[in-house]
Amino acid sequence: MISPTVMATLGTHLVFFLVIFHDSMATDTLNPNQPLHDGQVIVSAKETFALGFFSPGESKNRYVGIWYHKLSGGQATTVVWVANRRGPLSGTNGSLELNINGTLTINSMMFLPMSTVSLTNPVAQLLDDGNFVIREANSSEFSWQSFDYPTDTFLSGMKLGWNLRIGLNRNLTSWKSKDDPSPGNNVLSIDLERIPQVNLWSGSTKKWRSGPWTGIKFSNLEEQPRTYGLSFGFVNNKDEVYYMFNTTTSTQIMCRSIVDQSGMTKSFVWIESTGTWNNMMNYPMNECQEYSRCGPYGVCDIDVWPICRCLQGFKSKSMQEWPLMNASSGCDRLTTLDCKSSSSDGFMTVTLAALPETSNAMVYTNISQDECRGRCLNNCSCTAYVTANISSAGFGCVIWVTELIDLRMSTHPTQDVFVRLAAADLASISNKASKKSQSKSMVWIIVFSMVALIIPLIYFCSWGKKKMVHKDVRGNGEFELAQLQWSTLMEATHNFAKTNILGKGGFGLVYKGKLAEGSEIAVKRLSRNSTQGIDEFENEVTFIAKLQHRNLVRLLGYCIKEDEKILVYEYMPNGSLDAFLFDKEKGDHLDWQTRFHIIEGIARGLLYLHQDSRLRIIHRDLKASNILLDIEMNPKISDFGLARNFGDRETIIKTRKVVGTYGYMAPEYALDGVFSIKSDVFSFGVLILEIISGQRNRIFLSSPHLYLLGKAWRLWNEGKVLDLLDPLIGNSFSMTQVMRCINIGLLCVQEKPEDRPIMSSVVIMLGNDDAPLLEPKEPGFKAIFSTKHDADLNQNELHTFNDITLTEQTGR
Ligand SMILES: *[C@@H]1O[C@H](CO)[C@@H](O)[C@H](O)[C@H]1NC(C)=O
Ligand SMILES: *[C@@H]1O[C@H](CO)[C@@H](O)[C@H](O)[C@H]1NC(C)=O
Ligand SMILES: *[C@@H]1O[C@H](CO)[C@@H](O)[C@H](O)[C@H]1NC(C)=O
Ligand SMILES: *[C@@H]1O[C@H](CO)[C@@H](O)[C@H](O)[C@H]1NC(C)=O
Ligand SMILES: *[C@@H]1O[C@H](CO)[C@@H](O)[C@H](O)[C@H]1NC(C)=O
Ligand SMILES: *[C@@H]1O[C@H](CO)[C@@H](O)[C@H](O)[C@H]1NC(C)=O
Ligand SMILES: *[C@@H]1O[C@H](CO)[C@@H](O)[C@H](O)[C@H]1NC(C)=O
Ligand SMILES: *[C@@H]1O[C@H](CO)[C@@H](O)[C@H](O)[C@H]1NC(C)=O
Ligand SMILES: *[C@@H]1O[C@H](CO)[C@@H](O)[C@H](O)[C@H]1NC(C)=O
Numbered sequence: 001m002i003s004p005t006v007m008a009t010l011g012t013h014l015v016f017f018l019v020i021f022h023d024s025m026a027t028d029t030l031n032p033n034q035p036l037h038d039g040q041v042i043v044s045a046k047e048t049f050a051l052g053f054f055s056p057g058e059s060k061n062r063y064v065g066i067w068y069h070k071l072s073g074g075q076a077t078t079v080v081w082v083a084n085r086r087g088p089l090s091g092t093n094g095s096l097e098l099n100i101n102g103t104l105t106i107n108s109m110m111f112l113p114m115s116t117v118s119l120t121n122p123v124a125q126l127l128d129d130g131n132f133v134i135r136e137a138n139s140s141e142f143s144w145q146s147f148d149y150p151t152d153t154f155l156s157g158m159k160l161g162w163n164l165r166i167g168l169n170r171n172l173t174s175w176k177s178k179d180d181p182s183p184g185n186n187v188l189s190i191d192l193e194r195i196p197q198v199n200l201w202s203g204s205t206k207k208w209r210s211g212p213w214t215g216i217k218f219s220n221l222e223e224q225p226r227t228y229g230l231s232f233g234f235v236n237n238k239d240e241v242y243y244m245f246n247t248t249t250s251t252q253i254m255c256r257s258i259v260d261q262s263g264m265t266k267s268f269v270w271i272e273s274t275g276t277w278n279n280m281m282n283y284p285m286n287e288c289q290e291y292s293r294c295g296p297y298g299v300c301d302i303d304v305w306p307i308c309r310c311l312q313g314f315k316s317k318s319m320q321e322w323p324l325m326n327a328s329s330g331c332d333r334l335t336t337l338d339c340k341s342s343s344s345d346g347f348m349t350v351t352l353a354a355l356p357e358t359s360n361a362m363v364y365t366n367i368s369q370d371e372c373r374g375r376c377l378n379n380c381s382c383t384a385y386v387t388a389n390i391s392s393a394g395f396g397c398v399i400w401v402t403e404l405i406d407l408r409m410s411t412h413p414t415q416d417v418f419v420r421l422a423a424a425d426l427a428s429i430s431n432k433a434s435k436k437s438q439s440k441s442m443v444w445i446i447v448f449s450m451v452a453l454i455i456p457l458i459y460f461c462s463w464g465k466k467k468m469v470h471k472d473v474r475g476n477g478e479f480e481l482a483q484l485q486w487s488t489l490m491e492a493t494h495n496f497a498k499t500n501i502l503g504k505g506g507f508g509l510v511y512k513g514k515l516a517e518g519s520e521i522a523v524k525r526l527s528r529n530s531t532q533g534i535d536e537f538e539n540e541v542t543f544i545a546k547l548q549h550r551n552l553v554r555l556l557g558y559c560i561k562e563d564e565k566i567l568v569y570e571y572m573p574n575g576s577l578d579a580f581l582f583d584k585e586k587g588d589h590l591d592w593q594t595r596f597h598i599i600e601g602i603a604r605g606l607l608y609l610h611q612d613s614r615l616r617i618i619h620r621d622l623k624a625s626n627i628l629l630d631i632e633m634n635p636k637i638s639d640f641g642l643a644r645n646f647g648d649r650e651t652i653i654k655t656r657k658v659v660g661t662y663g664y665m666a667p668e669y670a671l672d673g674v675f676s677i678k679s680d681v682f683s684f685g686v687l688i689l690e691i692i693s694g695q696r697n698r699i700f701l702s703s704p705h706l707y708l709l710g711k712a713w714r715l716w717n718e719g720k721v722l723d724l725l726d727p728l729i730g731n732s733f734s735m736t737q738v739m740r741c742i743n744i745g746l747l748c749v750q751e752k753p754e755d756r757p758i759m760s761s762v763v764i765m766l767g768n769d770d771a772p773l774l775e776p777k778e779p780g781f782k783a784i785f786s787t788k789h790d791a792d793l794n795q796n797e798l799h800t801f802n803d804i805t806l807t808e809q810t811g812r
Contacts, residue, residue: 030124035095038062043069044128051126053094057179058734061088064096064106066130071270080130080153080256081146084111085181098124102134102143115143129157154257161190161242172259186263194363196241202263206291208284211354219354277768288408295330296403307548313348313425335422339380346426347418353410355386364397372397376420384419482557484568489559493523520571521556537565543617543640551605553628553638572636574629581624587694592733594633595691599741600766601635602627606684607759610677618644618675622683623664624690663697667780668753678753685748688741694726709749709781716746743773751780
């Protein structure tokens with residue numbers, strides 16, 4: 001959905017698309033008895049859209065669709081509508097026909113519901129907004145329009161939602177796959193609830209909700225609109241309930257939103273200067289926007305860690321020591337409501353980013369705040385209420401009689417919700433509040449030590465059983481890293497049994513563990529005698545605990561006991577990428593889709609590190625063994641032991657000590673010790689090529705041509721890059737996608753850092769099949785073979801140590 005927020009993010013990158021008026025007689029209409037045959041198109045007046053037959057992706061099936069014409073050079077690459085998504089044609093003998101009574105058929109088959117009104121002199125026309133309409137030739141009223149039957153794309157002028165008079169429900173449904181436009185699993189729809197909102201469904205599971213319309217925007221979107229020639233509207237009356245946006249001014253912004261196969265709503269804006277569709281905004285935007293991420297009475301806050309906590313007066317339902325790690329079960333009241341006399345319960349004011357889920361809430365439009373509160377107190381099932389300005393929000397009093405779900409915090413929460421609590425809990429909350437000011441200064445002491453990294457380990461210990469409290473650098477929230485008991489971890493790992501060993505990390509063994517309450521964890525036990533581990537330990541604690549991204553592995557807690565230093569992570573059932581990639585049997589399970597998914601995930605994770613996270617971090621040790629895979633094969637970047645924070649200005653750092661892993665190391669770093677975000681981009685490029693080829697980027701000194709980068713470059717120049725493809729991938733891959741990935745991989749490993757793309761470009765290039773790609777220059781691998789390194793390298797002919805991380809002590 002194109003949201004107000006999207007436009008707010010455009011900023012200076014926005015380039016207006018100027019409409020050019022053509023005087024041509026290009027036909028935009030279809031008349032009865034003039035069928036449109038496969039191969040022919042009709043083009044809208046200003047050539048913005050075209051309608052005709054096309055085959056999506058690698059498919060051979062033929063569909064009738066509408067696509068951007070001029071922007072895509074006449075190619076059906078950006079399809080916005082498909083007529084016969086459920087009924088593809090197998091041959092190229094199709095024809096689209098307007099019948100004399102005003103109905104459309106493809107090869108005489110009716111493919112969509114048509115108007116039952118018979119027309120006398122019908123004409124079908126493709127309009128410049130992408131709407132294909134049928135009307136009487138002498139009238140401007142449409143008897144039928146394609147905008148009433150959207151597929152996966154939302155365009156300016158379309159309505160998402162209901163025409164209640166005729167029972168029309170317009171929703172967006174994802175394609176099954178890039179090659180198959182038939183209806184997939186994910187649907188964006190407006191559901192007719194007491195307070196209507198936009199919901200994103202994956203099958204019968206709600207993935208995201210927009211929250212109610214507040215008069216200017218949906219409440220779950222974070223920012224106020226800035227319009228740039230767009231206007232947004234939400235209509236809710238007895239005849240219609242819909243959301244729409246319009247491009248209004250003569251300068252026209254091209255934008256479209258789609259619901260895609262991954263279950264996200266993505267908005268794209270055409271950037272004229274680059275000639276690409278830029279992905280401006282996705283929903284759900286982060287983990288906290290995932291529907292009911294923290295369960296009933298759990299509050300999600302993306303800026304703190306862990307992101308889930310219980311509302312005050314509530315406790316975690318499932319586990320005590322491990323606060324809301326697996327949060328879906330949510331929270332319970334500390335004290336059950338009394339309900340007997342109305343004086344025994346009261347209300348706590350909670351300020352949230354938006355209303356809790358309202359689908360089962362009761363709405364009263366004409367009562368005062370006091371009355372609203374009274375109604376809640378008098379009904380034992382009432383859990384909360386809000387009152388609001390009727391004229392701006394469309395409701396006066398909302399009462400919840402179910403558990404409160406989908407509670408979200410933000411930097412600037414605005415929505416007051418009055419949550420009902422037992423008197424005992426209210427009293428203890430007001431006590432705590434008065435003590436709070438004292439404890440704040442303690443918090444700050446810890447904070448300073450942590451951030452400055454000067455804290456000696458002894459300090460951790462003296463903190464004893466309490467939790468380590470970090471203060472976010474921006475000062476808008478505290479987060480707690482759970483400190484776990486040694487005994488808990490002993491139990492979870494069966495006394496660090498050999499059979500529980502998952503692998504060897506940089507500075508110690510990693511064990512699988514299972515907590516008493518059932519959740520699985522990965523436990524990294526730093527080698528006892530390793531002094532070098534201390535830096536990495538602190539690094540990991542400082543950085544990773546503050547980072548939140550679906551493509552970064554999550555640190556859950558730590559434990560320190562005498563000389564034991566232990567880090568606890570979420571458990572990744574599928575282990576590390578190298579184990580899959582370089583193993584003939586397991587590699588067989590990595591089809592092209594999965595590999596591409598992994599490449600994209602790593603790119604997003606790295607983009608987050610480089611640009612989006614609050615810290616701005618260079619990872620410095622990106623490699624296949626540091627990419628972990630969860631149960632759904634989502635990649636997660638791990639091991640931040642060598643990561644460096646580069647802040648806003650300091651974008652290049654020079655070090656005398658080279659750390660990292662040969663094979664993934666950028667030449668300027670390996671040779672001169674200079675690293676920047678572009679050295680991570682180099683490592684990422686190596687990773688792409690490894691993922692495609694299933695081969696390690698080993699360094700064979702005697703035969704540089706076996707070196708993966710050298711091989712890729714040679715094949716690229718010989719025009720035989722597909723030879724690079726891992727034979728285990730088999731035949732089901734998208735050739736264009738593979739070619740693009742190799743191209744992007746080679747761009748990332750170019751010798752000069754300034755030639756390599758930044759990660760946001762990489763993400764756009766990976767994510768947009770029509771994003772243009774540059775021709776890569778020679779990779780920076782020759783330097784690796786320069787004499788400077790021979791002394792180190794030629795001791796072993798066949799070097800496999802590109803999988804071993806050098807530290808500041810072993811490196812030079
Ligand atoms: C089009 O060709 C397919 C086979 O290629 C055939 O089955 C179908 O009947 C043909 N349809 C028409 C309308 O000629
Ligand atoms: C219009 O014509 C088509 C094909 O001739 C027919 O299937 C359809 O029922 C007709 N519709 C109306 C409303 O008469
Ligand atoms: C359009 O033409 C039809 C018949 O050709 C006529 O009945 C109708 O009144 C006309 N409508 C307008 C708005 O001129
Ligand atoms: C989407 O629209 C279709 C067609 O109107 C309808 O059958 C389907 O139930 C809708 N799905 C949702 C989730 O609203
Ligand atoms: C969009 O334009 C249509 C037609 O001009 C108008 O009826 C509608 O109110 C507009 N909607 C918004 C949100 O501006
Ligand atoms: C709303 O309440 C006021 C005062 O109680 C009353 O005068 C008014 O008629 C009510 N309006 C409606 C629409 O019920
Ligand atoms: C309390 O709310 C529930 C849920 O809507 C309703 O069924 C019940 O009748 C209400 N009870 C009272 C006393 O109003
Ligand atoms: C309610 O909204 C109207 C119009 O938006 C505004 O004029 C009025 O001051 C608001 N009232 C309150 C109590 O906020
Ligand atoms: C979280 O808990 C739910 C039920 O309590 C369970 O079904 C689910 O598998 C758990 N998820 C994880 C990641 O442990």
